[in-house]
Amino acid sequence: MSAALRKKVKVLLEKDCEFAIGIRKGRVLEKRSEGYLIFWEPWIDPDTGECHESNTSVAPFELIANENKYGTLKILRRPLSKSVCQSRPRRSERLPTEIARQRFRKQFVLAIQDMLDSGDLKLVRDDFCRNINRIVAKGMTRYSEYLAAQSRRQNKRGGARTQKASTETDRVVEFHQGFKSGQTMWNWYWQWQADGDDGLFDKYRNCGNYKRHDDATDAFIVSVLNILWDQERATIKSMVESVQAAIDAENEQRERLPVPAAKMNKVGYDYILSLIKEHAPLDHKIRKSGWNKAYKDLHTLGMGIETSRALQRVEIDEYTVDLFVLMQSTGLFDHLPTSIMQVLQLDGKARRVTLSAALDVHTRCFLALQIVPEGIENPLRHTLEMIYTDKNPIADAAGAKFGWPMCGAPETIVLDRGAAYITDDAYDVLASLGITNLGAPAGKPWLKPYIERVFRTIHNDLLLRFSGRAFSNVVERGDNDPANRATLTLEAFLVWLVRWTVDAYHTRTHSALGMSPNQAWERATRECEPRSLTSEEMREAFGVRARRKLTRQGLRVANIDYQADALMEKFLDSNAEYFDILRWDGDVGTISVRCDDGPWTTVPACEDRWIGKTDTDLRVWLQELAVTDDEERIGRRDFLNAANKESARLKQLMGLISLPKTPAELTKDVQRFMRHADTAERRHAAGSYSELLADIDTEVDVEAEQHIRENASEHVGLDRGSDDQEEDSME
Template sequence: MTIRFRFAKSDLITAAGIAMRPLEIDDKGGLFERLGQPGITERLSHEELADLLRQPDTTYVAGYFDRAVQDLRGRKPADIINALADPIRRLVIWRKAVCNAFLALESSEEINRTHAGYLKGRAKLAAEVERRVGEGMAAAKLARPGVDIVTRQLPGSRTALHWVRNYEAAGYSAIALIPETHRCGNRTPRWCHQSEALMNQVIEIYADTQRPSKAAAVADTRTLFVRENTRRLAAGAGTLIVPSAASINRRLNLADPYYVHAKRYGTAAANAKFTFYENGVDVQQPLERVEMDENRLDVISLLTLTGIWDHLPSERQERFETGRRWLYVAIDCATRCILSMRLAETPNSGDAVRALRDIFIDKTPMARAAGCESTWHHHGGVQALVTDQGTAFTSDDFQGAILSLGVTPLLPPAGKPWLRGHIESFFRTYGHLLMPLLAGRTFFDTIERGDYPSEQLACLCDDDLITILLTYVVDIYHNQKHGSLGGETPNEAWARLVAKHGTPPVPDGLTLRRAFGRPLQRKLRGDGVFFSGLTYSCEALREAFLHSPQRSVEVRADLRDMGWIAVKVGAIWHPATANQGGFDGISFDLMQEAVRTLRIKHRKDAELAAPKVRRAIEQISEINRRAFALRELTPFHVTDLDVERHQAALHYPVRSDAERLGHATPSADPLAEGIQITPRALMPPDSPRDNPEPPLQERMRKNRWRFDDEQ
């Protein structure tokens, strides 16, 4: 369909704050000139004008520059009828009906513009007006017999003719019929300028850091008038009129609310109170924007694990330390899915980096360890990570890990939590929905807490607490309808957006080890490098062992997968796999538990066999595996110091030469390498001993762990 507009030279179009008037219009479009800038013109086609008029920042006023329109703009309270209050709007519509009915009857010579002619045609004018506005006997729904009918009284001839003349002069615009009662009233100043200055002091008195009440501020202001009048009487001058308390209070209510709040409570509180809230950043794709923050839990818990607590005597349990843990959480802004969750003793960069590492892995095993029914599969690469300016997030370790992964770090200004609205909203959500279900909660403040004995009711250990949090997130929060998602659950939003856009790829294993692994120095050996009881080798290590004068290399490992590590030879990083097979996907926790189990059985063996270690790992119960998975999310996770201590204790690597050469055959009995739990037969107390044991000589015990595990 062909679009063509017709404009007059007196029209006004304002687009994006730029006012223009039409100069000429043809079948192709129009030429418009900017107001106040003669000669600056712009040509727009009719299609472009149609699109422009649909924009929210475009206004069009027909006949804006007409003399009659300009006369009305200075006298009328509004230029649009629907902007008026309902009673005034109905009155204007009725007045317009009176003018139109008068002009129609005048054209048929049934009424004229004289007093006698108006009185002669008054009855016909009333009937025509009722017909046009649908009132009285011309109403759409007739009233029942005996019901009162309310009709408007027609004006006298002088008023009616005044309306008609104004209506015609304004180009038959109903704006001319708007009553000008808004200009009524006494507008002369009530007080002199000295009284005005004193009365304005009520704002400064009230806007004080001592935060006086309004009544006190009004009373102090009236006291200022009394003092000023006393001074004037002593000087022989006239006194000032003292305003009433109500007048001073009305003046106080006219004060700038931001100014008053900033003076009374500070600028930070004023900024938080008067901030304009929006929907936040428009995010369309999963993991396009991830928000991460730390929050102190509103519950007091036992600062230990369940296994330790159960073996403590009752008197020790009563004196056991309690406190509030911190929680690190990362949330995907597009789907509202939680990507990472970790307990911490205090805010620190180490736990922040570990929480960041969990974003890139499938956490379903952790959810299964907590007994969750749903999966926690939400993971992938991150495009932008938004955090506050806490010390944990601004630390070199955390920022270095982000930059190593190619993630864009965003740190909004401090004191503006609405710039990270999604993570702050989640903290408030679980604070309102989950915390009331837990014993030992601390509430949001001391007033709300009252006499609730939080410390005495503390009964949750760290593994219990992380189990509850994981269950709430994985099974409840991810499957509940979310208001900001239009009633969609986070799991449904994740599935829909991943199917539509996909997720950014997870960084490769070498990049992850370089970003998150702790840098350690290891000496070159004939079998590569030695780390945590295993030896690792690659072609680059073998070449360096033969030809490089540098006899140590930097290594970085992923404690969740001991199958291979990253080694830096020269300036290039290389993957080095374990010489002992079967350790792919085996975590540091499981391997150390297997080594500890075997050493309890074989205390005299200085060397450990790789097949035995693998079989011990397989024999570790599923309960232990779940316990290791949950412990990883608590403050009792494996630290760098734990790794160093375990390495120092392993003087000999796990050997697998016999297996590789085919000299060792795995046993068919799965319990052959197990731990003997049957007690030895006790000898009778009277039976003599053939070889009495010599008394043990005391010896000094040496501290055998060290930071260098090379021997």
């Protein structure tokens, strides 16, 4: 049994790393045992205007880690990562439309490269102009195949390809400016040669955001399209006709209103097509290319793959366990949202689960091990996030005796060519993290032998000990029904899987290492401490995007208020209302915020208690708040009833409770409340209106009649009762 694990401070910087803390910029000259030797650049205090000269000092590891928790640490450049051009936006700041246009250009550049390799095109600008028609034809063919492959994989259902007329094809060609120019193709190719994929981005973000129709029209069209998405093999023309029919019906309904409302403008084919492309479920892009060079680099010879440090080479793969597990909702999943529980399919049936694992080749330690539910969008993103995350809390929750501290930033990752690992989202994550991607061709497991071997170890050392095995073939299975013999629930399986990883596999002597994986990790980290990422980098790579409204309290995300001086200035001195946010579950103490497609800004939580906390801590806190005590509820109920009863008794003793009125009294009050109302009905009953001086001739008679009425009222007033006097006084 190991001693209690001492909390280690993350090493966030390395030599020659450029960073900024607030307005101060620095560069790491050397990493020492007591901290970082940093060269600080000159800086000016914005409050006092005082100029500070450059100096050199040692910053402790704890100081940099604390600045990272509060979101003031920003990495400007890392020596092992590709340098970021200051004049170009970062990949995380690119708009989806920009990425789509860049991938459109890439298909033409790849078509040009194929023609150059086959000798059909010369690397001369005039030859590009002469063969522009062939370049356009091959580029459009590649782009059509690219979109068709994405659509087929995303929807997972077949469909005939829509045949376009020649006029429609010309319209598509004319949409892209400079499309038929050989000079343009020449520029695209050399931009790709000089800067890679980043050189194919255009200046689309500088264009105006002109919209032909208002937001209400767009929302109405999208609501109609949402009903049509599930139609099988629905053509664009049928969707356009459906949308136009719905708009006509809506305009007729608005015209028949008592106060006619403004009609929606009629939309055309191109506009509806643009909305379809914007809102269609084509989130997972699939990239096709050759992998001969990767196969050549990965082909093992002689001693095989050699590594000198931890996280130098990491292999990732998936494995469907040879064991049926009962998918029951137990106490482990109580704090999970309903959507995640539906993805896990916790319906009580027996199923085989799929594991996604990441193995460090140098130490043979598990860096990630988790189940992959069916239909999950990007399993590679979750596996990579687990590689960077400290897994000691997972080991503690499972009741393991040893810890699981294996985490850090990998240098090279080996993947197979599975559908889940060749999406554009997967490549974007790897590129943003600065990880070298080595793709192993399908059907060649010896190119990633370490992860393949450890899956067999899981089967032989763990799964064979429980009932419900599926067996590899019908002969081995015989009459055995593995689904009916399943005994492990999903929660129990996960607990045993974590305990086996930490207490059985990591502590067992490995024949190739001559020591246990745990000992190999400790030795490797003593010689070369693994590099970690800042919270800002983790949010850019693994954060979830959302949109929130700015209020006086700041931005509220998942029951936490985030506030900073920059947000206060935006709230008081601008018209900005809605902000885009990036939130990472591994650190809910800070979020990244931007407005109007501007740069990302780090904003900490208002309350200091959430600094450095995770989403798990937040869910536990919310679950504790939701727990109610029946005794407390009953105590408050009894207090309210007793207080109301005693209050009524005291009011009766003092005569403060008014008695209910009789029907006659209620009728009398009704007549009083409606006595002085002026209505058309009462004017009609009173007769026609007479002029002010119309009865001047009979003034004497009126005064005499009034004198007689006053004398009569005096005699009658002597006989009136107390009730009438009370009524006159009330009136």
